[in-house]
Amino acid sequence: DSGVTQTPKHLITATGQRVTLRCSPRSGDLSVYWYQQSLDQGLQFLIQYYNGEERAKGNILERFSAQQFPDLHSELNLSSLELGDSALYFCASSVTRGANTGELFFGEGSRLTVL
Amino acid sequence: GENVEQHPSTLSVQEGDSAVIKCTYSDSASNYFPWYKQELGKRPQLIIDIRSNVGEKKDQRIAVTLNKTAKHFSLHITETQPEDSAVYFCAAITGFQKLVFGTGTRLLVSP
Numbered sequence: 001d002s003g004v005t006q007t008p009k010h011l012i013t014a015t016g017q018r019v020t021l022r023c024s025p026r027s028g029d030l031s032v033y034w035y036q037q038s039l040d041q042g043l044q045f046l047i048q049y050y051n052g053e054e055r056a057k058g059n060i061l062e063r064f065s066a067q068q069f070p071d072l073h074s075e076l077n078l079s080s081l082e083l084g085d086s087a088l089y090f091c092a093s094s095v096t097r098g099a100n101t102g103e104l105f106f107g108e109g110s111r112l113t114v115l
Numbered sequence: 116g117e118n119v120e121q122h123p124s125t126l127s128v129q130e131g132d133s134a135v136i137k138c139t140y141s142d143s144a145s146n147y148f149p150w151y152k153q154e155l156g157k158r159p160q161l162i163i164d165i166r167s168n169v170g171e172k173k174d175q176r177i178a179v180t181l182n183k184t185a186k187h188f189s190l191h192i193t194e195t196q197p198e199d200s201a202v203y204f205c206a207a208i209t210g211f212q213k214l215v216f217g218t219g220t221r222l223l224v225s226p
Contacts, residue, residue: 002158002160033213033214035216041219042204042216042217042218042219043159043204043216043219045213045214045215045216048213048214056213057213058213058215090158090159103149103161103164104149104151104159104161104214106158106159106160107158108157108158109158
């Protein structure tokens with residue numbers, strides 16, 4: 001158990017719909033990262049938050065948005081869903097001290113299926 | 116931004132052989148290079164990492180080497196075992212910036 005909690009574990013929805021994925025980081029971790037992993041593909045970086053603020057952005061579509069709340073949990077919102085959005089979405093958290101990023105701890109992922 | 120290339124994409128070895136996976140990065144300011152192992156259907160987990168002030172690091176059967184001049188780093192697994200079969204990802208990061216992963220190497224260790 002990494003200490004990072006993601007919900008839901010599985011989600012099936014239709015094209016055009018909107019979903020929200022939730023992530024609770026490990027206790028004490030200030031950084032939250034979101035990654036997308038399509039079938040047999042690598043880990044595509046979407047976005048990073050640090051203590052409530054957006055820190056870095058990757059190849060995140062405009063239809064996607066995220067935020068980190070004061071209690072440090074994070075939500076990834078996916079809207080106007082398309083078939084190609086079907087993927088495993090991972091959240092990870094880390095302790096970031098000074099200029100050094102530490103180990104990322106990944107949640108179990110949320111598997112999104114768009115029909 | 117950072118770009119990480121990883122090869123080979125697949126690697127098949129016999130149990131007991133060594134396996135080497137190589138990565139190159141583009142940003143000379145990158146200072147942290149972790150390796151993650153992802154078993155089928157599971158989350159990625161850190162197996163070893165190295166920072167830019169170190170040239171080599173070992174942990175039992177696994178080791179990572181870093182060549183800052185050439186901007187490449189490698190994962191070495193000795194005495195491979197069937198349970199080493201998984202997808203391995205390298206990654207690189209600059210300071211607070213995003214952690215960029217390589218495309219992954221599927222390692223298959225045959226008994």
